[in-house]
Amino acid sequence: MKVLVTGGAGYIGSVTCAALEAAGHTPVVLDSLLSGPREFVEGRAFYEGDIADRSLLRRVLSDHPDLDCTIHMAARIVVPESVAEPYLYYRDNVAKSLELFDELVALGKPRVVFSSSASLYAPAEDFEVTEESPLDPPSPYARTKHMVEQILTDLSRATELRAVILRYFNPLGSDPGLGSGVYQREPSHVIGQLTLAAMGLKDAFAITGTQHPTRDGTGLRDYVHVWDLARAHVAAVERFDTVLHRVAAPSTVLNIGTGRGVTVRELLHAFETVFGREVPTVEAQPRPGDAVGAFANVDKAREVLGWEAEHTLDDAIASALAWAERRHEVLGYR
Ligand SMILES: NC(=O)c1ccc[n+]([C@@H]2O[C@H](COP(=O)([O-])OP(=O)(O)OC[C@H]3O[C@@H](n4cnc5c(N)ncnc54)[C@H](O)[C@@H]3O)[C@@H](O)[C@H]2O)c1
Numbered sequence: 001m002k003v004l005v006t007g008g009a010g011y012i013g014s015v016t017c018a019a020l021e022a023a024g025h026t027p028v029v030l031d032s033l034l035s036g037p038r039e040f041v042e043g044r045a046f047y048e049g050d051i052a053d054r055s056l057l058r059r060v061l062s063d064h065p066d067l068d069c070t071i072h073m074a075a076r077i078v079v080p081e082s083v084a085e086p087y088l089y090y091r092d093n094v095a096k097s098l099e100l101f102d103e104l105v106a107l108g109k110p111r112v113v114f115s116s117s118a119s120l121y122a123p124a125e126d127f128e129v130t131e132e133s134p135l136d137p138p139s140p141y142a143r144t145k146h147m148v149e150q151i152l153t154d155l156s157r158a159t160e161l162r163a164v165i166l167r168y169f170n171p172l173g174s175d176p177g178l179g180s181g182v183y184q185r186e187p188s189h190v191i192g193q194l195t196l197a198a199m200g201l202k203d204a205f206a207i208t209g210t211q212h213p214t215r216d217g218t219g220l221r222d223y224v225h226v227w228d229l230a231r232a233h234v235a236a237v238e239r240f241d242t243v244l245h246r247v248a249a250p251s252t253v254l255n256i257g258t259g260r261g262v263t264v265r266e267l268l269h270a271f272e273t274v275f276g277r278e279v280p281t282v283e284a285q286p287r288p289g290d291a292v293g294a295f296a297n298v299d300k301a302r303e304v305l306g307w308e309a310e311h312t313l314d315d316a317i318a319s320a321l322a323w324a325e326r327r328h329e330v331l332g333y334r
Helices: 011-022 054-063 079-084 086-106 140-158 190-198 226-238 240-247 264-275 299-305 313-331
Strands: 002-006 026-031 045-048 069-072 111-117 162-168 170-172 205-208 223-225 251-256 281-284
Touching: 002 011, 011 026, 011 226, 026 054, 045 054, 054 086, 069 086, 069 226, 079 086, 079 140, 086 140, 111 140, 111 226, 140 162, 140 251, 162 226, 162 240, 170 226, 170 313, 190 205, 190 264, 190 313, 205 264, 223 226, 223 313, 226 240, 226 251, 226 299, 226 313, 240 251, 240 299, 251 299, 264 313
Parallel strands: 002 026, 002 069, 026 045, 069 111, 111 162, 162 251, 170 223, 205 281
Antiparallel strands: none
């Protein structure tokens, strides 16, 4: 199959392209390189530009009339920036997605797999959320994801558009070939912070929030190996029509996580075991907007998509560390 991947130069997009290739499919990347690095599209069909550029989309489709499906990942993703610059987020994530969907329908390419987020969920008492659980997106970023879900639902009722919406939990790690991974120079994500503290490059790893109503007081997440997440897209593309047939609807939402909640302290211990060194820690106040967290009920993904996570947390940590060692060869910086 041939698959248009918007945002295919990004972290999850580039790993998804590698997973599509590993399954014998051909990704075609559309990315503005707003944040994703050019190195991640090397060797792939690549169009540099904006998702709302209709003439560019028409060119992509005239070059690749055999596209089967679009995976729409392109977005701005920095939560604090979305609070400071909501206009940019609503324009790029919502308004531009609308242009993309409308043009795809006009071009007769109505199958869309959309990258949504577990950050949409309202806090749940036992932390487990199904696709039917209440939503309460806490930031402009999360609200853009909610709005695009609603747009896809409405378009799918009124037009030829069909949508499989994947709500990702917390991706970790790299692709097994170590071709791409997290590319930010100063990683704010948890494994980057743990690595810096373990290597003495920062004084200590800050456990932000220790009074949460979890088993050890720290926040809880469902960490999914990014390769498993990428494989979920392969399944969504391959089984697109079957999935919608099974749910008997023109669009559907699927949780993509492991089904297991891991607290910050548990993550720290797993990291120390895999890394083989203790990490100095300090306890700190929760950051503004920090959520207690959630983990996925993955029954629907298992039943409808035939997908489940195969990798362990230790696998994901080892993969993140292997990429951290290698990434200067790909990106030119450590
Ligand atoms: N990383 C996570 O933890 C996480 C969790 C849930 C959902 N998601 C979603 O997954 C998707 C991919 O996330 P990621 O972590 O790989 O982010 P990323 O920033 O690495 O990738 C996004 C890509 O989109 C491109 N892009 C942005 N705006 C564009 C535009 N208007 N036109 C063309 N290209 C554009 C960027 O250059 C970048 O390469 C996003 O939609 C994000 O909201 C990510």
